[in-house]
Every structure is written in structure tokens, then in C-alpha cells.
Amino acid sequence: MTPGKAAETAAETAPETSPEPTPEPTPEPARATTPATTSETTRPARRRLSVDRRREELMAAALELFSTRDAEDVSIDDVASAAGASRALVYHYFGGKQELYVAALRSAAEQLESRLRPHGGGRPLDELASGLSRYFDFVEEHAAGFAALLRGGPANRSGEVGEIVDGVRRRLFRLIQKQMGVEDPSPVLRTTLRSWIASVETAGLDWLEYRDIERSTLEKLLVDHMIALLGVAAAHDGDVARLLELLA
Numbered sequence: 001m002t003p004g005k006a007a008e009t010a011a012e013t014a015p016e017t018s019p020e021p022t023p024e025p026t027p028e029p030a031r032a033t034t035p036a037t038t039s040e041t042t043r044p045a046r047r048r049l050s051v052d053r054r055r056e057e058l059m060a061a062a063l064e065l066f067s068t069r070d071a072e073d074v075s076i077d078d079v080a081s082a083a084g085a086s087r088a089l090v091y092h093y094f095g096g097k098q099e100l101y102v103a104a105l106r107s108a109a110e111q112l113e114s115r116l117r118p119h120g121g122g123r124p125l126d127e128l129a130s131g132l133s134r135y136f137d138f139v140e141e142h143a144a145g146f147a148a149l150l151r152g153g154p155a156n157r158s159g160e161v162g163e164i165v166d167g168v169r170r171r172l173f174r175l176i177q178k179q180m181g182v183e184d185p186s187p188v189l190r191t192t193l194r195s196w197i198a199s200v201e202t203a204g205l206d207w208l209e210y211r212d213i214e215r216s217t218l219e220k221l222l223v224d225h226m227i228a229l230l231g232v233a234a235a236h237d238g239d240v241a242r243l244l245e246l247l248a
Helices: 003-013 051-066 076-083 087-094 097-115 124-141 143-150 159-180 187-210 215-234 238-247
Strands: none
Touching: 051 076, 051 087, 051 097, 051 143, 076 087, 076 097, 087 097, 097 124, 097 143, 097 159, 124 143, 124 159, 124 187, 124 215, 124 238, 143 159, 143 187, 159 187, 187 215, 187 238, 215 238
16 A cells, blocks of 8 residues: 555544633623612602792692691602602791791692672672682682691681681681671671681581582581571671661
């Protein structure tokens, strides 16, 4: 066998060897992502509002809270969270919780008083019914403001807050005086009218809580309540008796 033939035979009988595989690149471990910690993830996105509009939103949020909880149980953080604002912003506009509380109640009182402006031109009892209807318009449309304004009763009112609440009552008292054509009410009539105003406030709060009586029925009931109170007062005061005759 020639040397060339021997080499060829050796090549044919040698075992085949596979080429070494190319190692695949090792993938880099995925980097952990850190959740965003911006303010957008912790509270609703803020909108650009005018100063007056922002104040109104903060007061509306505060009234919602004050309508169901005592003022001392509501914090600035609670108001900020409810309004989708920062704590610093609430302090910027109001200085502190007491200032916010007073401002919110004053806003509610001004809105209610604006509804009580007399229209005039009708019979006294018709005017009384019309005034009651506007009063309950406010109760229904601004339930939180009404409840916050009256919640707690006179025993818990003092200082500016007491003045705000009493101011609404005085305006309602003067409105009734004007509707009845009374310049200087006697002690009996004054007591009667103030008792009726207290009944209207209580009826408003009760209606908001239960709403199990038609609003129109409640308003008529309160007008009849006024007539009944005047009837009782007339037995003790001749001036009230004459007034009742004029109203009949």
C-alpha cells in the first residue's frame, strides 16, 4: 500500500468529532424597578385652579368632614387628603384648622342667608311658605354645609362660630318679622318665633338623616306648626291674637 493510500484509509476509519458548540451569552439579570414615589401615586393629580376656586374646594372638603365629625376630630391632613391637596397648601390658604373651620361655616351661612332674601308681594303665610321652600333648597343642595353649620347645638358654639350660627338665626327672625309686618315683637311673640326657628333647624337635620317624609309635606307641616304656635301664644298675648286674625 502506498503512503498516500494508507493516509486516505486512516482518514476514513477515524471517528468523527463534532465541532465544539459556541457558548450562548448569559442573559443579564433583569433590573428591579422601583415604584414611583412621586406625589401622583399618593393623591389625585392636582389641577391648576384660581385662588378663589381652590379655596372653595378646600372649604367644601372641610364641610363634608365637619358635617359628620366634631371639629376637634378632623385634622388638616384629613382635609388635604379629601381635597386632593397638600397639607402645606391648606395652611397657605387658611393658616390653621380653626381658621378653616370658621371660613367654611361662614361660607355656608352666607349661601343660606342669600336664599332667605324676601321676595315680597304675597300674603304673609304664602311668603313664609316661599321662604321655607328656599331654605330647604339649601338644605338639599348643600347638605354638608347645613349639617356642619348646625351640628352640635348651641352648647358647643362660642366665639366666631357662635356668631355665625346666631347670625343666620337673626336673619331668619327678621325675615319672619317683615313678612308678618311686626316692628317690635312682644316677649311672647319673640319666644314663639324663636321656638319655631329651632323647630325648622331640627326638622332640616332630621330630614337629611332619614328622608322618610316628602319635602313638600314637611314644608306644609312647618307652616301649620307656625299657625299652631301662634294660636297657643294668642291665648297669652292680645297682640299675637290680633296678628293671628290678620294672617287668617
